Amino acid sequence: MIYFDNAATTGHKPQSVLGAVNYALKNLCANPGRSGHSLSQKAAMTVFEVRQKTSDFFGSNGVETVVFTPNCTASINYVLKGVLSAGDHIVISDLEHNAVMRPLKTMNIDFTIANVSLTDDEETLRNFKKATKPNTKMIFCTAASNVLGKILPIKKIGEFCKQKGILFGLDAAQGAGVIPINMKDMKVDYLCIAAHKGLYCPMGLGILIARGPIKRTIIEGGTGTDSVQFIQPDTLPEMLESGTVNLPAIASVNAGIDFVRKHWNCILKHENNLTKKLYNTLQGSNVIFYTNPNNDGYAPVLSFNVEGFSSEEIADFLSKKGFALRSGLHCAPTAHKKIGTLKQGTVRFSPSVFNTPYEVDLLAQQIKKLKKY
Amino acid sequence: MQRHIISVSSITYAIKGRDLLRKQGFRAYIERKTNSNGNTGCGYVIVADGNRQKISDALMNSGVKILQINSIA
Numbered sequence: 001m002i003y004f005d006n007a008a009t010t011g012h013k014p015q016s017v018l019g020a021v022n023y024a025l026k027n028l029c030a031n032p033g034r035s036g037h038s039l040s041q042k043a044a045m046t047v048f049e050v051r052q053k054t055s056d057f058f059g060s061n062g063v064e065t066v067v068f069t070p071n072c073t074a075s076i077n078y079v080l081k082g083v084l085s086a087g088d089h090i091v092i093s094d095l096e097h098n099a100v101m102r103p104l105k106t107m108n109i110d111f112t113i114a115n116v117s118l119t120d121d122e123e124t125l126r127n128f129k130k131a132t133k134p135n136t137k138m139i140f141c142t143a144a145s146n147v148l149g150k151i152l153p154i155k156k157i158g159e160f161c162k163q164k165g166i167l168f169g170l171d172a173a174q175g176a177g178v179i180p181i182n183m184k185d186m187k188v189d190y191l192c193i194a195a196h197k198g199l200y201c202p203m204g205l206g207i208l209i210a211r212g213p214i215k216r217t218i219i220e221g222g223t224g225t226d227s228v229q230f231i232q233p234d235t236l237p238e239m240l241e242s243g244t245v246n247l248p249a250i251a252s253v254n255a256g257i258d259f260v261r262k263h264w265n266c267i268l269k270h271e272n273n274l275t276k277k278l279y280n281t282l283q284g285s286n287v288i289f290y291t292n293p294n295n296d297g298y299a300p301v302l303s304f305n306v307e308g309f310s311s312e313e314i315a316d317f318l319s320k321k322g323f324a325l326r327s328g329l330h331c332a333p334t335a336h337k338k339i340g341t342l343k344q345g346t347v348r349f350s351p352s353v354f355n356t357p358y359e360v361d362l363l364a365q366q367i368k369k370l371k372k373y
Numbered sequence: 374m375q376r377h378i379i380s381v382s383s384i385t386y387a388i389k390g391r392d393l394l395r396k397q398g399f400r401a402y403i404e405r406k407t408n409s410n411g412n413t414g415c416g417y418v419i420v421a422d423g424n425r426q427k428i429s430d431a432l433m434n435s436g437v438k439i440l441q442i443n444s445i446a
Contacts, residue, residue, distance in 0.1 A: 048389075064385055
């Protein structure tokens with residue numbers, strides 16, 4: 001199977017990541033910060049080192065800001081539900097994932113959707129500014145759309161938030177490890193990460209980096225700290241880390257970040273070249289694209305359809321030919337509403353640094369054959 | 374030289390505190406707390422040698438909240 005579904009999870013993990021997971025399972029299987037014996041301390045030290053490296057890599061200001069969660073969706077929930085209260089207003093983009101939309105609907109929080117221009121970042125910024133109200137507590141948006149690949153003008157939005165005293169949260173599920181993200185430079189208060197995507201770690205690990213305040217928790221329990229008290233600790237990271245953390249996955253984050261750092265100059269370039277190649281190869285065919293990856297400001301995510309077929313039919317055909325691509329709405333209906341594909345969805349092509357131009361040629365050949373299917 | 378047994382809120386702060394004290398030239402290490410003494414903190418303490426005020430300031434200035442500090446001559 002040739003895997004082009006890396007926006008869902010990176011299909012190929014670096015050997016160093018696999019080695020780190022294996023090492024942790026063999027040598028670090030103790031509960032960090034709990035039991036107190038030497039193996040537990042060794043595990044705790046590993047977790048600490050990962051917090052340090054993660055904080056440094058994403059430009060945060062301390063190990064304690066790095067919280068390990070079950071996934072990026074959990075990280076987003078911790079932010080929205082931990083910060084917003086009744087009477088608050090939030091601005092989000094029209095490219096958000098249901099990880100943002102559903103918590104806001106559940107909380108019954110007043111929100112305004114700002115339109116993201118696919119070609120003009122200044123217009124996007126103006127739309128965010130216009131969408132704010134006197135009681136806007138937070139702007140929360142995706143770093144890069146999981147449907148269209150559009151990278152939002154993060155730094156400009158962050159600077160606006162800073163000027164206005166508005167908190168700024170970022171869903172970096174598609175961005176972390178792919179595009180440059182520095183919380184300090186970009187004035188990001190909350191960064192939500194899917195470690196199993198751009199950091200190449202196993203599934204079951206999300207990261208929240210919280211430079212801003214978190215008022216309340218949504219899960220309480222044992223933290224290995226202040227155990228005599230029934231009141232949940234109020235200091236990060238333990239405040240948000242009740243229960244045993246996913247040590248084997250956490251232990252692999254350092255290897256994931258090292259891999260990204262080592263290949264930083266080629267990851268985005270290589271992956272974008274692959275999306276451009278697919279787009280350019282299929283020009284003049286019956287394939288419909290919704291964005292042009294030849295333009296600047298796009299992460300390597302390309303949605304398409306083929307005239308006369310549903311997105312599911314296309315992905316099913318390709319699966320039978322040995323290609324893994326995702327079809328449907330990708331849990332982001334607002335993005336599909338924007339491009340008019342709410343009914344049929346799209347097929348999403350999302351390569352990784354491990355894919356090759358030759359594999360893209362093979363995929364393009366099969367897509368061209370679809371009319372004969 | 375005085376030795377100080379410093380309780381902090383979590384293992385994260387214990388390691389952070391130890392590392393920053395070492396960077397500032399203090400001898401410091403982490404030890405499992407053997408006397409629960411009210412069960413505050415994380416079950417670990419930072420053991421540090423040096424001037425109590427300077428050690429306290431170093432920790433507090435870096436955001437490491439001290440829950441308890443006991444000094445031994």
